[in-house]
């Protein structure tokens with residue numbers, strides 16, 4: 001779940017070969033993340049036991065809220081989040097930057113939240129919508145959503 005202690009920023013130490021700072025990802029899980037993970041594990045355990053599984057191998061989740069591979073996902077999002085107003089988001093619903101109208105940012109970066117499900121189809125849908133926005137922008141210019 002989103003929380004203010006999980007964010008991306010520019011790394012103060014590490015740089016790329018041009019000397020530009022690398023992206024740093026900070027994850028700090030909250031008690032509710034741990035609780036729901038334990039709940040999911042325990043519920044799955046009950047289900048497979050009821051189904052008659054011979055071997056039930058259960059992950060133990062400790063109380064450490066720092067990044068832990070047991071919570072790990074390959075689905076990272078955010079950085080240029082989508083929203084309905086420029087004060088609280090980077091792009092509009094056409095993936096057009098609020099403050100740079102000729103720039104459309106397509107990809108998982110516009111997701112404000114990782115709901116844990118496979119995102120690629122939604123990313124594709126946003127790409128189609130961004131294309132509609134680009135066509136409108138090329139015809140009329142300006143911000144597509146005001």
Ligand SMILES: Cc1cc2nc3c(=O)[nH]c(=O)nc-3n(C[C@H](O)[C@H](O)[C@H](O)COP(=O)(O)OP(=O)(O)OC[C@H]3O[C@@H](n4cnc5c(N)ncnc54)[C@H](O)[C@@H]3O)c2cc1C
Nearest residue numbers: 073074075076106107108109110117118119120121122123
């Ligand atoms: C191991 C793994 C398994 C996954 N399995 C699934 C799955 O089964 N189903 C699902 O829906 N999702 C899955 N995902 C998640 C999904 O792959 C990503 O969420 C999705 O690819 C993100 O798309 P994107 O366009 O935002 O970013 P990306 O696909 O990462 O595209 C970003 C592109 O930008 C390029 N790039 C980076 N920097 C620069 C630069 N400076 N200049 C030019 N280009 C640059 C990169 O090379 C890359 O091609 C998986 C991810 C991983 C890692």
